Amino acid sequence: SLQIALDKPVHAVSQTLYGLMTEEINFSYDGGLYAELVRNRTFQDHGFGGVAHWNIEHYGSSRASMEIDQAEGPSAALSHSLALTITQADPANRAGVRNEGYWGMALRPNTTYKGSLYAKADSTFAGSLNLALINDNTGKAAASTDTSALTREWKRYEFTLKTGDLETSSENHLLLTAGHNGRIWLDLISLMPPTFNNRENGNRSDLMEKMAAMHPTFLRLPGGNYLEGDQIDERFDWKNTIGPLVDRPTHRSPWNYQSSDGMGLLEFLEWTEDLKIETVLAVYAGYSLKGDHIQAGPALVPYVQDALDEIEFAIGDTSTQWGALRAKLGHPMPFHVNYVEIGNEDQFDHSDSYEGRYAQFYKAIKTKYPQLQLIATTPLKRMRPDVVDDHYYRRADEFFDDVKHYDQTDRNGPKIFVGEWATREGSPTTNMGAALGDAAWMTGMERNSDLIVMASYAPLFVNVNPGGMQWESDLIGYDALKSYGSPSYYAQCMFGEYLGNEVPTSSITGEGKLFFYSVTRDSRTGKIYLKMVNASSVPQVLDINFSGMNKVMPVAMLISLSGKTNAETNSISAPTQIVPVKTSTRIEGPNFSHTIPPYSVQVLELEAH
Ligand code: AHR
Numbered sequence: 001s002l003q004i005a006l007d008k009p010v011h012a013v014s015q016t017l018y019g020l021m022t023e024e025i026n027f028s029y030d031g032g033l034y035a036e037l038v039r040n041r042t043f044q045d046h047g048f049g050g051v052a053h054w055n056i057e058h059y060g061s062s063r064a065s066m067e068i069d070q071a072e073g074p075s076a077a078l079s080h081s082l083a084l085t086i087t088q089a090d091p092a093n094r095a096g097v098r099n100e101g102y103w104g105m106a107l108r109p110n111t112t113y114k115g116s117l118y119a120k121a122d123s124t125f126a127g128s129l130n131l132a133l134i135n136d137n138t139g140k141a142a143a144s145t146d147t148s149a150l151t152r153e154w155k156r157y158e159f160t161l162k163t164g165d166l167e168t169s170s171e172n173h174l175l176l177t178a179g180h181n182g183r184i185w186l187d188l189i190s191l192m193p194p195t196f197n198n199r200e201n202g203n204r205s206d207l208m209e210k211m212a213a214m215h216p217t218f219l220r221l222p223g224g225n226y227l228e229g230d231q232i233d234e235r236f237d238w239k240n241t242i243g244p245l246v247d248r249p250t251h252r253s254p255w256n257y258q259s260s261d262g263m264g265l266l267e268f269l270e271w272t273e274d275l276k277i278e279t280v281l282a283v284y285a286g287y288s289l290k291g292d293h294i295q296a297g298p299a300l301v302p303y304v305q306d307a308l309d310e311i312e313f314a315i316g317d318t319s320t321q322w323g324a325l326r327a328k329l330g331h332p333m334p335f336h337v338n339y340v341e342i343g344n345e346d347q348f349d350h351s352d353s354y355e356g357r358y359a360q361f362y363k364a365i366k367t368k369y370p371q372l373q374l375i376a377t378t379p380l381k382r383m384r385p386d387v388v389d390d391h392y393y394r395r396a397d398e399f400f401d402d403v404k405h406y407d408q409t410d411r412n413g414p415k416i417f418v419g420e421w422a423t424r425e426g427s428p429t430t431n432m433g434a435a436l437g438d439a440a441w442m443t444g445m446e447r448n449s450d451l452i453v454m455a456s457y458a459p460l461f462v463n464v465n466p467g468g469m470q471w472e473s474d475l476i477g478y479d480a481l482k483s484y485g486s487p488s489y490y491a492q493c494m495f496g497e498y499l500g501n502e503v504p505t506s507s508i509t510g511e512g513k514l515f516f517y518s519v520t521r522d523s524r525t526g527k528i529y530l531k532m533v534n535a536s537s538v539p540q541v542l543d544i545n546f547s548g549m550n551k552v553m554p555v556a557m558l559i560s561l562s563g564k565t566n567a568e569t570n571s572i573s574a575p576t577q578i579v580p581v582k583t584s585t586r587i588e589g590p591n592f593s594h595t596i597p598p599y600s601v602q603v604l605e606l607e608a609h
Contacts, residue, residue, distance in 0.1 A: 001509055004519050006528070006608055007548030008505035011450035013520050016217040018496040019277065021420055021456035023223030025255040025470055026428075027463035029263040031102030032478065033207045033271075036262055037113070037191040038174060039102050043068055043082045044250045044258065051082065053100050057175060060093030062086065072185050074118040074154040077240075077249040081118075081187040086125075089181055094130070096177030099189070103465035104170035106193070106481040107133060107142055113161045117176075117189040118246065121150035125182025133161050136171040150184060156246075161191070170480035188246055197274050201245070201262060206483045207461070210476055212275055214489070215496035220280040220341065220419055220456050221268045225254045227344045228288045235284045238265045238310050242329060254289055255470045266326065269314060269335045278336040280375070280417075280454065281314055283307035285343030286357050293349055296356030304364045311340060311369060339454070340365060341375035341389060341419070355382050375417055387453060389419035396423045396437025396566075400535060403440050403516055406448035418445060418455035422488070424473040426569050428462045429486035432578055432599055433566030434473065436514075436535040439491045439601040443518035443531055446495070447503060457492060464572050477572055484575030487568070490561050491601050494580055498529040498559070498603045504548075515540045515596070530604040534596040546590040546608060553607040556587045562600040 022028050030036065039053040056064050069083040086095045107113075115131060132144035143161035174191055178184065195202030196209075222236045229235040234252050241248055241264025248261040263271075272279045286294035286303050294300050309322050315334045316323030323334065342361045346354035358376050362383070365374060376385035392399075406416065423430060423437030430438075438457070445452050462474035475489045485493070500520030508517065514535040521528045534540045546552055561580045570577050587606055596602055 001543035001545060002517065003507050003545050003547070005505040005548045006521060006546060009502040009521070010505055011503055013446065013449045013499060013501050013503060014453045015501065016278070016454050017445065017449050017452065017499060018214070018216060018492070019218035019220065019280065019454055019456045020211060020214070020216045020460060021220040021224065021458045022460045023226035024253045024259045025224065025226065025459050026461055026474060027102065027468045028459065028461040030257070030260050031463050031468065032461050033203050034260070034263045035192050035195045035202055035204050036260065037101050037105045037193065038099050038189050040258070041189050041260060042078050042187060042250055043080050044078065054082065054097050055100070056095070057098045057177065058095035062089035062093040062095035064095035064097070066097060069185060074187050075246045077247045078187050081185045083183060083185050085183045086178055086181050089179055091179035094177040094179045096129070096175060098134070098176070099174045101173060102463065102480055103468065104136070104480040105133070105172045105174065106168070106170045107163055107166060107172045108168045108193070109163055109166050111163050111194065113143070113191050113193055115159045115161060115191040116156060118154055118156050118187040119147070119150050120152060120154045120185050122183040123152060125150060125178070125180050125184055127178060127180040129184075130177050131159055131161065132175045133163070134173055134175050135169070136173060142166050142172065168481070190245070199270060199274070201267060203271060203274070207476065207478065208274060210483060210485060210489070214492050215499070216275065216277050218278045218280050218454060218456075219268070219272045219275070220282060222265075222282065224344060224420070224458065225289055227282050227284055228254065230254045230289045232288045232292050232294070235288060239306070241265050242313070242325070265310070265313065266329055266331060270331070272335065278338055279314065280339045280341060281311065281337050282341040282344060283310055283361070285346065285361055287343060287346055287349045287353065291350070293351055293353050294357070295353055296360045300357060300360055304361055307361060308364060308368060311337070311365065311372070337372070339373045339375055339387065339417070341377065343377045345377055345391065347378040354378060355380055358385065359383060376414070385414050387415045387417050389417045391420040392418065392441070393420070393422055393424050394437070396425055396433050396535065399423055399437040399441040400514060400516070403444035405444060406451055409448070409451055411451060416452045418452055420458035421455065422457050422473060426486065427472040428464045428469045428474060429477040429570065430473045430475065430488040431567055431569035432487045432563030435487035435491040435561065435601060436533060436566070436599065438488045439495070439531070439533040440516040440535060442491070442495045443516045443533060446518040446520060446531070449503065457488070479572055482572060482575070484570050484572060486570055487561065487563065487578040490578065490580050494559055494561065494601065494603050495531065498531070498605060500527070500529050511542070512536050512538070512540050526607050526609045528606045528608055530606070532596045532602045532604070534598060534600050537598045539598060540596040542594050542596065544592055544594055549590070549608040551609055552587055552590050554586050554588070556585050557605040558583050558585045559603040559605070560600060561602070562597055564599065566599060
C-alpha cells in the first residue's frame with residue numbers, strides 16, 4: 001500500500017528538472033532538425049564531402065563532368081567548389097548535376113522553397129542555370145526556375161521554387177542544368193522549405209513540435225562528443241559557426257561526417273528561444289576525444305578567452321564586443337543562460353588534466369559572471385564544483401536495480417546534472433522495455449529533485465535511413481518526410497508535463513519488485529501527480545491512502561502508456577503503436593485501490609485541498 005501525506009512536503013522539485021540534449025550525431029542537424037534539403041552543399045572535402053551526393057545528369061547529345069576545384073571558392077572559408085564542365089549541350093540538350101538530398105527531399109503541395117547558390121562561369125559559358133525539383137519516379141518537375149546569366153566573378157543567386165498540386169513525398173531531387181557549353185563553378189547550394197516560426201536558416205517544424213511536447217526547460221548545447229571533436233582542431237569552434245553561411249568553413253564531426261555548421265551557435269540559441277527554454281552552454285575545455293589536451297596554464301588562456309567570448313555572445317548586452325556582434329547578426333536581446341558546462345566527459349582524459357583546466361575556466365568565468373552556475377563533467381578531488389554532470393547509458397534492469405542511486409547522496413556536495421542518460425534497448429529508437437527502464441529511473445530523479453537540478457536524455461534524434469544512425473537506441477526517429485516518438489519519448493512527455501513543485505512525504509509497502517513510483521504536488525493548484533511504473537508481466541494492485549488534506553476531488557485524470565510486451569515499439573511505418581491514452585476516472589475519497597496493468601507507465605492526476 002502507498003501512503004501519501006500531502007501536508008508534509010519533503011523538498012521542492014527542481015523547476016528545470018527535464019530538458020534536452022542533442023548534438024550532431026545520427027544526422028540530428030544536417031539531415032534532421034536543420035531544414036536544409038541539399039546534402040553536401042559546400043563540397044568542402046575533409047574525407048566526407050567532395051562530390052558525394054551529387055551526380056551528373058545529361059540529356060540528348062550533351063555531356064558533363066564534375067570535379068572538386070580546390071583553388072576556387074566564393075570565400076576564404078569555402079575555398080573548394082564543384083567545377084562542372086559541359087560539352088555538346090544546347091538549350092534542348094541540357095546537362096548538369098543533381099543532388100539526392102538527405103535520403104530524398106520532402107516536397108509538399110503548394111509550398112514555396114527558398115534557395116540560393118554561389119556560381120561563376122568561364123569566358124566560354126554564356127547563359128543561366130536552371131533549377132528544378134524533380135520527382136524520382138516520374139522524372140517530372142514539381143517546380144522550376146532560372147537564374148540570371150552567370151558572370152566570370154563569384155556571385156550569389158537567390159531563387160524560389162513553388163510547388164503546385166502534388167502528392168506529398170520524399171522521392172524527389174534537385175536538378176541544376178545548363179544549355180550551354182563551358183565550365184562553371186558552384187558552391188553553397190541551399191534549398192529551404194518553410195521552417196518553424198518561419199526562421200530563415202531554421203528548423204523542421206515537426207521535430208520542434210515534438211520537442212515542445214516534452215515540456216523541456218533547457219537545452220544542453222552543442223554536445224556531447226560533438227563539443228570536443230576527435231582532435232583539437234575539430235572541436236566545436238563556435239566562432240566558425242556564426243555569421244553568413246559563406247563564411248562558415250564547416251567541420252568534421254566526431255560521428256564521422258562533415259557538419260555543414262548551418263546550425264551554428266546563434267541558430268542553437270534561437271532554437272532555445274523558439275522553445276522558450278534556457279540554454280545550458282557547454283564550452284570547449286581543452287580536451288578532445290582522441291586524447292589530445294591542453295595543460296592548464298598559459299597554453300589554455302586562448303581557449304578560456306574563447307569561452308568568455310562565447311558567453312558574452314550569448315548573454316552580453318549590446319555594449320559588449322560579442323553582444324554587439326550578436327545584435328549585428330539580428331539578435332540584440334541576450335539569451336537566457338544560467339548554467340555553463342566546462343567540457344564533456346573529462347573522466348576519459350587519462351592525463352588527469354581536468355582539475356587544472358576546470359579551475360582555470362572556473363576562475364575566469366566566475367570573475368566575470370558570478371551569477372553563472374558552473375558544471376564539472378566529472379567529480380573533482382581538489383575543489384567543489386557548483387554542479388557535476390553524471391551520465392548513464394544502461395539496460396532497463398540496471399536502472400531498476402539502481403533507482404535509489406541518489407537517495408543517500410550527500411546534500412552538502414555539488415548539485416547533480418544528469419546530462420545524458422537512456423535505457424539502451426531497441427533500435428533505431430527505443431522500445432516499451434526501455435520506456436519502463438527510463439520511467440523507473442525518472443521516479444528516482446524526481447524523488448531526488450532537490451539534488452538533481454537538471455536531467456536530459458540522449459541522444460534525442462536519429463535519422464532512420466540506412467547509414468543515418470551512429471548510435472543505437474534514440475528517442476525520436478525520422479526520415480526526410482516524417483517523424484515519430486519512441487515509447488521512451490512518450491514517457492518523457494508524461495513526466496515533463498506533470499511535474500509539480502514539491503515532493504510530499506510518502507512510503508510504500510508490499511509492492512512488486514518491478515514496481516516504481518514517484519509522487520509530486522503542485523502547491524499552487526492542489527494538483528497531485530502520482531507516477532507509477534509497472535515493469536512486470538503481472539498487474540500491480542495498489543491501495544492508495546492520502547492524508548493531510550480536507551478533500552480529494554472525485555474526478556481524476558489517468559494517463560497511461562502500455563505495451564503488450566517489452567519488445568513492442570513505434571517505428572517510421574507504425575508511429576503510434578504505443579502512445580499515452582488519457583481517460584477520466586472517479587476517485588472515492590482519500591483511500592482507494594488502483595490496478596496498474598503489466599508493462600505500463602501511468603500518471604494519475606488528482607486534485608486535493
Ligand atoms: O550521446 C552519445 C555520446 O555519449 C555523447 O556524445 C557523449 O557525451 C557520450 O559518451
